[in-house]
Amino acid sequence: MSKINFPKYTWPVAVFSIGLVATLLVVAIARNYQIHANKESFHHGAQQRTLTLQSLIDSDIHILGSAANFFYSTPSELWDNFDVFTPRILEYSMAIVAVEWLERIPPNKLDTRVEALKKRFPGFQAHTVIDRQKVIGFHDKTTEKFLVADIMPRTANNMNLLGFYPVQERFSRSVESMERTGVAVVSDRVRLLQDGTHSTIDKTGVLVYHPVFDANNQDKTAQNKPLIGSVIGVLRITDYISEVLRKFEGHRPLNLKIVDTGFEAEDASLLYTNEYYSDSKGLHSRNLLHLPNRVWEVHYQAEDKLSSDQVLALSIIAGAGFLLSVLMATIFYVLDSHRLVISRRLADRTQQLEQLVHQDCLTGVANRRKFDATISLWVAAKKSFGLLVLDVDRFKSINDTYGHAIGDEVLKTISYLLTDQCRTKDIVARIGGDELAVLCHVNSDRELCQLAEVLRQQVERNPFVVKEHRFRVQLSIGGVFYRNGMTEEDMHIQADRELYNAKRSGRNQVSIAA
């Protein structure tokens, strides 16, 4: 089976390509895995932040609920102790800006209640805000009022709110909701009075209204519960965000947007957004935050990109894969080069051995084995050829006279001279001690005879010079031209017979079978 000899660079290039493809595959799989892991971690992070936000707000609503319980469970004579009770509960919150006691006062008691509060808080005055303008006193005394009768903590900003009574329609609706449901109400986004009333001031707060019912009234149906006031918690949304950011410091940063979907939220539904938040780019997660009467949608967004560490890891994998491919290709190149060198050497050696098998080791011409094989082939192929058998005349005396080594040199020289005179395709062989043979491409007896004569003369004319001796060597040649039906043995016998004739006729002669 013949072996395919690929060009020298085929295997290294193939190995390098396979390595490169494998590397790209691994990088692609790793990249997909990282993208998937990033998505998972993003959604997990979003969920965790929402839960944290929910627990912070829930905790504050409960804190405010306990403030409401203070008024519900304490006789009105002891309500002045609100400042003793509240600081303890406020310790647990970081986003409650103020806790207000909004007392319900019927129209006929407005003045007396204000007078009492003035005694308790010097400088106290009833006031409200209408169209962002502060109105001192009661703009009308025919309707009941919910008035801020106490506030905690008593910072300068908070104290300005003492005596405030809301007049907006939305407050009436909150009261109606508390009376109807009996549970707390969370407002939409509002501008905190603590920050001012100007329209340029950002709305960063929400209010949590906790109803306070008359504990002495036995009517348990929600519709008829007598509401005696409300505890309002003023919450700063940005404080929650800061707290969430603080808790998740060191985690992957997520952009955040909070949208209020609740009652009266249309005016200012966007509760909070950070400056990098984008609705159109990257990964998005929508989570819900449930408040007593409304739902906030918390949207998270993050870049859908690999982090620099992940890019570095992928680059290292790619680089290592590339280097490995180069290394493998180099190893293959070296191994293949070695293989080629070895197979070339093997071919050379095989050729040399083949030559040795068919070569006469003294003269370098073909040996008996080669001669026999060639004549058989030529006979089988019915070639037009002739056989000459050549014997050195009186070679024994050359050996005896000049020594065996000189005899060897004579044989070598004769072989050289014969080869020189024959054509490349002809075969010159040494078939015995001083006996040589020539298989030559000729077309007739005559051509064979001419060649034999040329060979004989060539040797005869060539002077052999050994030390101070100068001698000549002669050949006797017998020959036969191949004819159809002859075997190689027939040719041998006839050529030997002709050689014998040449010897018997006086040597240094050519005799060709007729």
Ligand SMILES: Nc1nc2c(ncn2[C@@H]2O[C@H](COP(=O)(O)OP(=O)(O)OP(=O)(O)O)[C@@H](O)[C@H]2O)c(=O)[nH]1
């Ligand atoms: N130097 C040398 N001599 C060899 C070699 N092989 C055979 N001889 C000698 O060649 C001689 C051949 O002698 P023969 O062919 O019998 O006779 P001849 O002396 O050549 O005489 P004729 O053939 O009758 O002319 C012998 O003395 C062999 O010992 C060889 O390889 N080297």
